[in-house]
Amino acid sequence: MSAPTKARRTELVELCFLVPAEKAEAARRAMADFAVSGRPSKEDGSMPWRQVYPDFGPATALRGARKREGLTQKQLAERLGILQSHLSQMENTKRPIGKAMAKRFAEALGVDYRVFL
Numbered sequence: 001m002s003a004p005t006k007a008r009r010t011e012l013v014e015l016c017f018l019v020p021a022e023k024a025e026a027a028r029r030a031m032a033d034f035a036v037s038g039r040p041s042k043e044d045g046s047m048p049w050r051q052v053y054p055d056f057g058p059a060t061a062l063r064g065a066r067k068r069e070g071l072t073q074k075q076l077a078e079r080l081g082i083l084q085s086h087l088s089q090m091e092n093t094k095r096p097i098g099k100a101m102a103k104r105f106a107e108a109l110g111v112d113y114r115v116f117l
Contacts, residue, residue: 058102058116059093065109066091079108 019027050056066076073091077084082101089095097105097116106113 057093058097059091061111061115062097062105063091065105065111065115069109076108080104 066073069076071079073087074084077087080087086095090097090101099113099117102113102116105111105116
């Protein structure tokens with residue numbers, strides 16, 4: 001049985017909140033009690049983004065990037081020369097997004113292709 005050769009990097013997301021000064025302590029207490037899947041947050045208050053958003057994946061990234069650009073599925077499909085139904089299937093995890101297609105999406109949507117893999 002082969003073992004992984006590289007340790008997975010921990011991905012962290014820093015969240016910042018703007019609250020009135022008089023509510024800052026209450027906000028700190030609320031965040032200190034916040035845990036995902038029963039796992040306590042780290043001492044510095046950070047936690048991996050995958051813990052916070054466990055359902056985030058390539059399909060969600062594709063849909064979000066498309067909507068951010070103000071494009072419909074039909075418009076993006078026409079830009080890329082693919083069927084709208086194929087794009088819909090990719091956004092709904094019914095069809096995989098390969099590396100070549102991820103690079104095409106990245107170019108059309110202005111993001112790193114790796115978010116779609």
